[in-house]
Amino acid sequence: MPLYEHVFIARQDLSNAQAEGLIEHFGTVLGDNGGKLVDSEYWGVKTMAYKINKNRKGHYAFLKTDAPATAVQEMERLMRLHDDVMRVMTIKVDAHEEGPSVQMQKKDDRGDRRERR
Template identity: 85%
Template sequence: MPLYEHVMIARQDLSNAQAEGLVEHFSTVLADNGGKVVDSEYWGVKTMAYKINKNRKGHYAFLRSDAPSDAVQEMERLARLHDDVMRVLTVKVDAHEEGPSAQMQKRDERDTRRERR
């Protein structure tokens, strides 16, 4: 099955438990349609670059899934209809990276750039 990565932004006025509940809800949607969630991360409340629906901040969540395209389309459709979800980004990848995402790594661990001269 194809591999996908999903990033969701939920409204800022939700509690942490409610935001993590959204991740669980969409994980079960994928599972019910023949897919599985390989990994999920809750990134917390972050400031956005621009306002979305009059919100300056949002709860960010990240999912790695192994699911057929029909399951992903159904999850995205339900996320668009859900009042608490502001944005969903889904990207098809060739392989999932091992370990935590770049957002969850410490700055020292992920800094692979060369020094400037």
């Protein structure tokens, strides 16, 4: 099955538990349609570059999935219909990277960046 990575932004007035509940909800949607949630990360509340629906901040979540295209389409459709989800981005990847994403890594662990002057 194809591998996908999804990032979605939920409204800022949700609690952390509700935002993490959205991750579980969309994981079960994938499971019901023949897919599998490989890994998920809750990135927390972050400030956005511009306002979306009069919100300056949002709950960010990252999902790694192994699912057929029909399951991903159904999950995206339900995300777009959900009132708490403001934005969704899905990318098809060749392979999932091991370990935490760049957002979850400490700055000291990111050794591949050059020095600033």
